[in-house]
Amino acid sequence: MEKLEQGYRWWSSLPRLERLVFRNPIAIRQKRAPSSMATAAMSKLTARSLQTERDNGHVDLLQKFLVASKNHPRTLDTAGVIGMLMSTISGASDTTATAMTATLFQLLQNPDCLKKLEAELMGLPEIPAYSNVSKLPYLDALIKESMRIFPSSNWPIERLVPAGGVTIAGMSFPEGTSVGCLPSSIHQNKGIYGEDADIFRPERWLVSDRQQVRVMEASHMGFSRGRRVCLGQNIAVMQLKKVITALVMKYKVRK
Structure with missing residues (x-):
């Protein structure tokens, strides 16, 4: 990886x-x-x-x-x-596969996280329907955290500065300048994700501070943001949740 x-x-x-x-x-x-x-x-x-x-x-x-x-x-x-x-x-085949691989990799690297996921899936059908897994808190946090640590799109999402120039974060850029940012840089921002932003910890998404969660979600670039957000993100999330849970429930996933 x-x-x-x-x-x-x-x-x-x-x-x-x-x-x-x-x-x-x-x-x-x-x-x-x-x-x-x-x-x-x-x-x-x-x-x-x-x-x-x-x-x-x-x-x-x-x-x-x-x-x-x-x-x-x-x-x-x-x-x-x-x-x-x-x-x-x-569309989405490589990026969804990357996110799925990243999530499974993190489960193998973090057995405690795997145990928590298995506990959350307890009692569900071996091949669960999406309605069974669509709103599971820990599964949702697990996927978000995996995509934060290893974003599928890890290249600058560049845009050209329009006529007249623009000021971004206090810096002025003339028109025609190509500007962008690496999703991984945003995802490692300790001011947003905490002092342990460099480690895998799904529990950061399960805090009671809803304002903090909203800030983290607004900064999450797993599917890009704004007008150019991934149109297939809902299908991708459905695939991730169904495949990952089916694999974990049907097989003994171990390192």
């Missing part, structure tokens, strides 16, 4: 090197075989094109993409539909 985090930081911190290696004139002109994701998207599109509206029993995202392409071909052409399909197929 440490190597993975370093890899994220390496490439995200050296965009010029990335452009030099992968986006130079020679590399751009080279013909590359379609990615497995593009192949999967093409397969879905081809299969759907062979169906009639009667064959397609329900309106899914692909059907909506095709209707939009038919109504607005200049805005969404065939290549655009394939791009949307690739985003839909791949």
